[in-house]
Amino acid sequence: MKSVEIPVSGDRDANRESIVEELTATFTDAVARLYRRLRAERGGDPMGDSHRSVLKLLVSEGPRTLRELSDHEHVKPPSMNQTVNWLEESGLLARTSDPSDGRKVIIAATARGVALIDETRRRRNQWLNLQLEALTNEERQTLAAASTIIVRITDS
Amino acid sequence: MKSVEIPVSGDRDANRESIVEELTATFTDAVARLYRRLRAERGGDPMGDSHRSVLKLLVSEGPRTLRELSDHEHVKPPSMNQTVNWLEESGLLARTSDPSDGRKVIIAATARGVALIDETRRRRNQWLNLQLEALTNEERQTLAAASTIIVRITDS
DNA sequence: TATTGTTATACTCTATAACTATA
DNA sequence: TATAGTTATAGAGTATAACAATA
The missing domain is CATH 1.20.5 (Single alpha-helices involved in coiled-coils or other helix-helix interfaces)
Structure with a gap:
C-alpha cells in the first residue's frame, strides 16, 4: 500500500519530465506554425528571412567570415554561401580577402545594404x-x- | 516651447507603435532562429515537420478533408496534397471518399500512423x-x- | 593534415497554373 | 458557376559530397 500512499521521488521526476515534454510539444508546434504563417504573410518581398537575417547581422554587428555566419544561423557553409551569393549579386554585401589569412573571406554589408535594412525595418x-x-x-x-x-x- | 514641454497624444501613439514594431522585429527574429535551430537538431528523422504536424492533427483530432488540412497549416491545397501523398505512400494515413459529397476526400490516420505518433512523441x-x-x-x-x-x- | 571557402547536385516544402469531377 | 481535389512545374532554402587554396 505504501507505494500508493506516498509518492516517491521517482514519480515526481517523471511528472516534471512529462510537463517539460508537454511544453516541448506545445512550444514546437506554436513556433513552427507561427513561422509558416509569417512566411505566408511575407508576400511579394523578394528578400527571404534567411537573407534578411544575415544582412541584419552584418549591419548591426559588423563584418564576418562565411564560417561565422553559417555557425550563427545554424546552417551549413554551402547553404550560407548561396545566401551570401544572392546578397552579393544584389549589391547588399561585399566580399574581400582577409590580409592576415588567405583562406578567409571578409563579408561586409555595403552602404546600400545598410540603407535597405534601415528602410525596411519599419515597413x-x-x-x-x-x-x-x-x-x-x-x-x-x-x-x-x-x-x-x-x-x-x-x-x- | 510648448511642443517640447508637453507630449501630445500623437507622440504617445508613435511611441506605442515603435514599441510594437520593436517587439515585432525581436520576436520574428527569435522565432525564425529557433525554427532553424529545431530543424538543425532534427537529425536523421525521415519525417519532416510538415508531415509530422499533419499526422499529429489527424491522430489527435480525427479525420479531415484536404482543404481543412491546408487551411489549418496555412498552406495551399497543392502543397498539402504533396504532404498527404507522402504520408499515404508511407502507409501512415488513408484516403476515402465522402459518401455525402463525391468531391470530398476524407483523410484519416491509419493504425500505423497513430502508433508512430505515440512512439515518437517522447523520443x-x-x-x-x-x-x-x-x-x-x-x-x-x-x-x-x-x-x-x-x-x-x-x-x- | 586541418581549415576555409566553393561548386555541383539533390531533397524538402512551398507556390502558381491548369485540369477533372462533383455540386 | 463554384468547389474539392489533383497534376505538372518552378522556386527558395536546406543538405551532402567533392574539390581548391591556404595554414
Missing part, C-alpha cells in the same frame, strides 16, 4: 504588427520575455 | 527538452503563456 511584418497591437501590454511583455529566453536557448 | 526534440529542463519554472511558464498567445494569433 516589414505588417500582419504581425497588427496582431501585436491588438494584445494587452501584459501579453506583449510575455512575448518579449519569451523572445529573450528563446534567443538565449537558441544561441547556447 | 523527439531531445535538444529542446534539455534546454527547457534547464530553465526555471517561471521561465517555462512564460514560454507556455507565449505558446498560448502564439497559437491564438496564428489561428486568427
Whole structure:
C-alpha cells in the first residue's frame, strides 16, 4: 500500500519530465506554425528571412567570415554561401580577402545594404504588427520575455 | 516651447507603435532562429515537420478533408496534397471518399500512423527538452503563456 | 593534415497554373 | 458557376559530397 500512499521521488521526476515534454510539444508546434504563417504573410518581398537575417547581422554587428555566419544561423557553409551569393549579386554585401589569412573571406554589408535594412525595418511584418497591437501590454511583455529566453536557448 | 514641454497624444501613439514594431522585429527574429535551430537538431528523422504536424492533427483530432488540412497549416491545397501523398505512400494515413459529397476526400490516420505518433512523441526534440529542463519554472511558464498567445494569433 | 571557402547536385516544402469531377 | 481535389512545374532554402587554396 505504501507505494500508493506516498509518492516517491521517482514519480515526481517523471511528472516534471512529462510537463517539460508537454511544453516541448506545445512550444514546437506554436513556433513552427507561427513561422509558416509569417512566411505566408511575407508576400511579394523578394528578400527571404534567411537573407534578411544575415544582412541584419552584418549591419548591426559588423563584418564576418562565411564560417561565422553559417555557425550563427545554424546552417551549413554551402547553404550560407548561396545566401551570401544572392546578397552579393544584389549589391547588399561585399566580399574581400582577409590580409592576415588567405583562406578567409571578409563579408561586409555595403552602404546600400545598410540603407535597405534601415528602410525596411519599419515597413516589414505588417500582419504581425497588427496582431501585436491588438494584445494587452501584459501579453506583449510575455512575448518579449519569451523572445529573450528563446534567443538565449537558441544561441547556447 | 510648448511642443517640447508637453507630449501630445500623437507622440504617445508613435511611441506605442515603435514599441510594437520593436517587439515585432525581436520576436520574428527569435522565432525564425529557433525554427532553424529545431530543424538543425532534427537529425536523421525521415519525417519532416510538415508531415509530422499533419499526422499529429489527424491522430489527435480525427479525420479531415484536404482543404481543412491546408487551411489549418496555412498552406495551399497543392502543397498539402504533396504532404498527404507522402504520408499515404508511407502507409501512415488513408484516403476515402465522402459518401455525402463525391468531391470530398476524407483523410484519416491509419493504425500505423497513430502508433508512430505515440512512439515518437517522447523520443523527439531531445535538444529542446534539455534546454527547457534547464530553465526555471517561471521561465517555462512564460514560454507556455507565449505558446498560448502564439497559437491564438496564428489561428486568427 | 586541418581549415576555409566553393561548386555541383539533390531533397524538402512551398507556390502558381491548369485540369477533372462533383455540386 | 463554384468547389474539392489533383497534376505538372518552378522556386527558395536546406543538405551532402567533392574539390581548391591556404595554414
